[in-house]
Amino acid sequence: MRxxxxxxxxxxxxxxxxxxxxxxxxxxxxxxxxNPMGARPTADSVNEEFLFKQDSKIPGRISIPDQKAAILIQxxxxxxxxxxxxxxxxxxxxxxLGMIAALGAFFLFRGRIMMEHSQxxxxxxxxxxxxxxxxxxxxxxxxxxxxxxxxxxxxxxxxLMPLIGPDAFGALAQWAKYSHVYLAWPFMLxxxxxxxxxxxxxxxxxxxxxxxxxxxxxxxxxxxxxxxFNAGQKGVFWMVAGFGAAMSVTGLMMIFPFALTDINxxxxxxxxxxxxxxxxxxxxxxxxxxxxxxMEGAYDAMGSGKVxxxxxxxxxxxxxxxxxxxxxxxxxxxxxxxxxx
Amino acid sequence: xxxxKFLCDADRCIECNACVTAxxxxxxxxxxxxxRRVVTLNDGKPGERSVSxxxxxxxDAPCAAVCPVNCFYTTADAVVLHSKDICIGCGYCFYxxxxxxxxxxxxxxxxxxxxxxxxxxxxxxxxxxFSTAEYEKYGSNRLAEGKxxxxxxxxSTKALLAGDGEMIAEIYKQRVIKRGYxxxxxxxxxAYRETVAI
Numbered sequence: 001m002r003x004x005x006x007x008x009x010x011x012x013x014x015x016x017x018x019x020x021x022x023x024x025x026x027x028x029x030x031x032x033x034x035n036p037m038g039a040r041p042t043a044d045s046v047n048e049e050f051l052f053k054q055d056s057k058i059p060g061r062i063s064i065p066d067q068k069a070a071i072l073i074q075x076x077x078x079x080x081x082x083x084x085x086x087x088x089x090x091x092x093x094x095x096x097l098g099m100i101a102a103l104g105a106f107f108l109f110r111g112r113i114m115m116e117h118s119q120x121x122x123x124x125x126x127x128x129x130x131x132x133x134x135x136x137x138x139x140x141x142x143x144x145x146x147x148x149x150x151x152x153x154x155x156x157x158x159x160l161m162p163l164i165g166p167d168a169f170g171a172l173a174q175w176a177k178y179s180h181v182y183l184a185w186p187f188m189l190x191x192x193x194x195x196x197x198x199x200x201x202x203x204x205x206x207x208x209x210x211x212x213x214x215x216x217x218x219x220x221x222x223x224x225x226x227x228x229f230n231a232g233q234k235g236v237f238w239m240v241a242g243f244g245a246a247m248s249v250t251g252l253m254m255i256f257p258f259a260l261t262d263i264n265x266x267x268x269x270x271x272x273x274x275x276x277x278x279x280x281x282x283x284x285x286x287x288x289x290x291x292x293x294x295m296e297g298a299y300d301a302m303g304s305g306k307v308x309x310x311x312x313x314x315x316x317x318x319x320x321x322x323x324x325x326x327x328x329x330x331x332x333x334x335x336x337x338x339x340x341x
Numbered sequence: 342x343x344x345x346k347f348l349c350d351a352d353r354c355i356e357c358n359a360c361v362t363a364x365x366x367x368x369x370x371x372x373x374x375x376x377r378r379v380v381t382l383n384d385g386k387p388g389e390r391s392v393s394x395x396x397x398x399x400x401d402a403p404c405a406a407v408c409p410v411n412c413f414y415t416t417a418d419a420v421v422l423h424s425k426d427i428c429i430g431c432g433y434c435f436y437x438x439x440x441x442x443x444x445x446x447x448x449x450x451x452x453x454x455x456x457x458x459x460x461x462x463x464x465x466x467x468x469x470x471f472s473t474a475e476y477e478k479y480g481s482n483r484l485a486e487g488k489x490x491x492x493x494x495x496x497s498t499k500a501l502l503a504g505d506g507e508m509i510a511e512i513y514k515q516r517v518i519k520r521g522y523x524x525x526x527x528x529x530x531x532a533y534r535e536t537v538a539i
Contacts, residue, residue: 043521046524049525060380074441080407084406170412
């Protein structure tokens with residue numbers, strides 16, 4: 001009986017094998033895992049090297065709603081690290097300290113540019129009205145705090161942290177970050193106001209070219225002709241407008257991260273924001289110098305709003321003529337705003 | 342001391358997301374924050390693979406380098422940790438991180454990212470081990486208990502390996518030799534500037 005069972009099972013196995021054998025040959029997956037197309041579905045897979053040849057980063061599919069998490073590896077983070085820790089502190093230090101050194105050298109060489117007296121000295125002419133001055137100082141005060149809190153992102157850990165310790169520096173940096181983010185809004189408003197207020201007096205023309213060729217009166221004697229704003233001041237205007245717009249756009253992208261761009265876009269925003277910010281600070285340092293220490297009589301324009309008529313005649317002769325022609329009362333322009341609105 | 346690393350054997354990962362869930366539960370991670378995630382590559386195409394990814398605890402960590410307040414530190418086990426007391430939530434570490442590890446809770450209407458949160462390799466933070474403050478800020482400290490990160494410990498296919506870099510590399514090497522293929526140690530070149538040679 002047992003022998004019969006064994007015989008039967010052997011027969012069954014033989015029959016099964018016999019039936020199965022042709023079917024096995026038709027199966028696309030062979031014993032060694034290679035299909036007729038020559039591919040090995042189990043063993044062959046994507047790999048890092050292959051994916052990096054297709055793209056500079058490795059994007060995939062993710063089941064959580066945070067789509068920026070779908071990027072598996074972005075080696076550009078290392079490049080961003082190299083820029084921020086390698087290049088940026090040097091660019092910042094060289095540009096800003098270079099500007100301070102240049103202004104110091106200019107002060108030693110040229111000294112304070114003093115007012116030249118004439119019979120018109122002592123009379124005043126209104127140069128910037130109250131709203132213009134408010135707009136200027138709102139933007140300026142925001143700019144100073146934005147500059148310091150911005151530089152803190154680069155130099156704080158190198159200069160301030162060793163002095164006051166990590167905890168105090170952490171608290172300070174937290175407030176610096178808040179001020180940077182919140183004061184960005186009145187700053188952007190101020191830049192927009194200034195642009196509207198002063199653009200009509202800042203269109204470049206032939207007089208500017210003559211002013212530049214004459215060295216702006218900085219070198220040698222005499223004053224080239226200038227309307228309300230000379231070429232240098234127009235340069236400051238267009239710098240504030242251009243850099244202000246660039247800082248606003250890149251800054252907004254960082255206030256709303258990943259709203260419009262991906263990780264590499266965010267890195268570019270960072271690089272652009274920091275480099276332009278440094279150049280902007282250096283440019284404004286020159287503006288602060290010439291508007292205060294560098295030139296006698298210049299500060300009054302943004303201080304009281306009224307400048308000495310002799311100073312105005314020397315520096316902005318065409319503007320004074322225009323003002324006097326506009327008002328019958330001559331140089332006494334009390335209460336009348338300058339043509340800026 | 343050991344040099345702690347993660348290695349995800351993508352030929353074993355089945356995208357079950359249990360590592361993600363275990364991590365969230367172990368550390369009571371808030372809503373919207375993922376210290377670990379699973380990314381599927383070549384989804385639906387031949388050669389598809391899934392990789393579980395979190396902070397890789399890099400050598401010369403980019404996050405630590407770019408941090409404007411130097412809130413990062415590296416432990417004796419080469420685990421990259423940070424102090425939430427010093428962090429200002431600026432977001433720079435996310436731009437620098439090649440693996441998208443740093444996470445930020447949203448605490449305000451605009452520009453108000455909260456303090457950064459990321460994988461701690463289950464080893465807490467600067468506070469004393471097992472303290473309430475440590476648990477509330479960083480989650481549990483399994484390493485101080487002599488245990489490895491939970492994500493790797495409970496991985497059902499043992500795809501995710503955690504431990505000393507040389508040991509897990511050796512385990513991975515043996516697997517590749519035995520089965521005859523392997524898609525490589527994902528992210529190792531970027532994180533550690535070396536890969537597992539087989």
